[in-house]
Amino acid sequence: MSGGEAAADVLVVGLGCAGASAALEAARAGASVVALDRAAPGGSSAVSGGELYLGGGTALQRACGFEDDPDQMYAYLHEALGPHPDAEKLRLYCDGSVEHYDWFCSLGIAFEPSLYEGVSWMPPTSDGLMWLGENAWPFTRIARPAPRGHRPATDGFGGWVLMDRLIEAVRDAGVDIRPDTRVTDLLRDDEGRVSGVRARCFGEDITYRARRGVVLATGGFADDAAMVADHAPVLIGHAVVSDGLDDGSGIRLGVAAGGSVRRMGATQIALSVVPALACRGVLVDGLGQRFINEDVYPGRFSQAAVRDRPGPWFTIVDETAWEDVPERERWGVQPAVVAETLAEVEAELGLPPGSLEDTVARYNRDAAAGEDTRFHKDPRWLRPLTSPYAAVDARRGFDPDGSGPRSGTGVSGFTLGGLRTSVDGEVLDGSGRPVPGLYAAGRVTSGIHGEGYVSGTSLGDGTFFGRRAGRAAAEQRRVP
Template sequence: MSRTRVIKIVFYSLLIAATSMILRSFMSSMSKIPVQTSTSKHAIVVGSGIAGLTAASQLVARGLPVYLLERSAKPGGNSIKASSGINGAPTKYQPGPPFSDKSFYEDTVKSAGAVISIARKQRESLISTLTNSSTDAVSWLVDNKGIDLSVVAQLGGHSFPRTHRGAGQTPPGASIVLTLLKSLKESPLFNLETSCQVTKVLKDGSDVTGVQYSCDGQVKVLHGPIVFASGGFGGDAEGMLAQYRPDLAGFPSTNDPRHGSQSLLTEVGAQLLDMDLVQVHPTSFLDPKDVSNPVKFLAAEVLRGEGGLLLRTGKRFINEMETRKNVTDAITKVAANSVSPRQWEVELVLDEGVYNNASSHIDFYVWKGLMRKTTASELGVEAQSSIEEYAKAAAGHIVDPFGREYFGHWKLRDVLPDSVVYVGLITPAVHFTMGGVIISPHSEVLDASSKPIKGLWAAGEVTGGIHGENRLGGSSLLECVVFGKIAGEQAANYLEGI
């Protein structure tokens, strides 16, 4: 090969390499330039849990285009995992005389605890909106969306059975999410983008005008009014959770690791409330195959509501129908069984009566290896004695020493060594964050002067002020539907008025 040819080959190789580098640099820089996705008149919903899907449903029903942005690869958020149900009172499905449940508001105020005195009028207004809208929320899901919510249970902290779920095998959270999502996908007005992270809320003067977000390394911009339904910060262990509740360091969580998004809203003037109020759910499963995994699978509260009892070293120690906070406090007042993660070991025990009314849950837990079917004698003499006493109280033969009055569908009366029971080990885990951005009863995000930020609404766990110190089981899905509907309607009115 001649010297001239070698020089040419080297030259062209260097030229190709240089061109490739320039092209890669250009493409990289282009990915950082915001791409204008759409300039048409539409609304933006951030988060695809039940709050976001409900808001989107309201907007589409009004004939308005919606862009729904979800940071996970699949839609549904934490809502799709919810298994106990949605509260509603009064409804046609509740036991007793028609529309006899009048205490939902009082139960919720009581559950909120001492913080009810802080911003009292504002908090009670939100609670009033939540509870007074609950009948319509259940009716909307049943009558308009065709979702079965015919089974009703009483959960801890409630004075009446009012937590609705379906009679089939599909958990209520998944049933609601999948139904709403299917309906939305049938509309040409609905646009869903997953694996897309909102990085900035855009503002022009005092009005919110859209979002900047990233998908697959490409930065995009959407303009329009926004409904934020991005969830809480229970999985942000090293970020917001560590900032507001450092005492919960080391606790397992039922949430996947993900950053809280409230700071996106505070950057445009939103205010925060109750950020230190974090709900630790008393019953999450210890997986025998992976005990030290910090992400736990929730043991649905319906298991206790339908009659389950809790044993520590074979003995009962609490009225299982107390609020989540009180049950958690009773568990954690003794030393933890492990430090990393911080875990306790408590047995959750069910009988065949509970199984018959919550079989879809229990079969799944047994299949996952989180619960097992066994006998009373296998739990030990102390535990068998405790179950015997509990069974007598459930039958009305004695007054329960812990004050429990509602025993769900527990039916075991004569406890024998071979009596069938279902048991799983549980521990408290970070579950829900009661704090978030302050909203009005119209789902408007409020600024430091308690004035609505124009073009911005929020619903679901990203908000604060409703639940106070403790959220009642079944009220998270209700909150999503009630305020998701309101936010969707308000955004629609705003969009139509532009």
């Protein structure tokens, strides 16, 4: 189509995981659906790791020998995603997690019935299940540990698998997909109901009317420097994890239509530290001090480092720890310093004299006794560090393809705050009332997260509440 006007029951803006899930469920509910995307379908979801945070007793968990239930899952996530997660959304998400897993399986997404036992941002295997911090302190005191990272059956990054199957299902359901179409405005009728969108496609203006509802699923705002500076300054100067199009446009559209925002300062932060090395050694800040148990979910030690501790940040290991990690699981990092003494390491890194010696001496005493008295790292990772020592500088980043050291801060992230929505995806105004005809899901919204993050909760949240938003929009009274 070039120019003119078209209509559908439901319009979905953005076709990543949230938009695809909304479009699919709306179509299955009997609505006619047009899905608009400014680029090609997939978005940031397609270039993601592909983990889905699911639990409560999925078939995959049972196949790997783990018992779980929604209450244990909720207890872990409430703490890990806090402070202040959205308790109502989180409760629904945990209670519906087994059904949600089954829904993914019904799309033809396969999960290998095996567990990756290591600690990693992204396992280099096709194992279907992985730990995401559930077996580390303090969470072992809060909930019964069970691995809940569900991974599509492929080595490494699997977001493309997820999106391939989702988009295939969307097409099969009869959704009219319009790529290369940028929505510029939301339209409202005389009663204030969102009734459609105005868009641009190859230089032509197009008006799309929505007889039942519009669903925004355009992603976050990490690629918009001005919005980051205003709302999430912790990400200023750092790399962005996205497809390059998380520019906050959907949030601005929703606010212009009367919607409100929530948790705009919430972010995911990833520090370029190899978890398998960190848990076998010590992670220190720019003062040579430990600050957390290194076996936690790596996003947790990243948040603690970047938000609360002076940089730069270093992983200190010895030769045994280094050799204990298979080369392919080191993510291409190389030591910035190798030395016989910790005093030499301090001098090379510019750390305060004696700081690293004191830190490692205390760690070694605890390791010899089998108890990390400061931060409670699991005893299985405790072992005194001995000469020679190596220090890995997080600022150098990862180098998995061997192309050379990366420049930058060694920090990357994305935003988690956005439009305030109900559990059914209704965009809410400043008084908590729904904006008629307008729905949203995914990172364009403030979902289940508080100030914390765990891998797989973005894809999980986006698809789960995208489904609910699509069904809710399809069930609205049809406006001629």
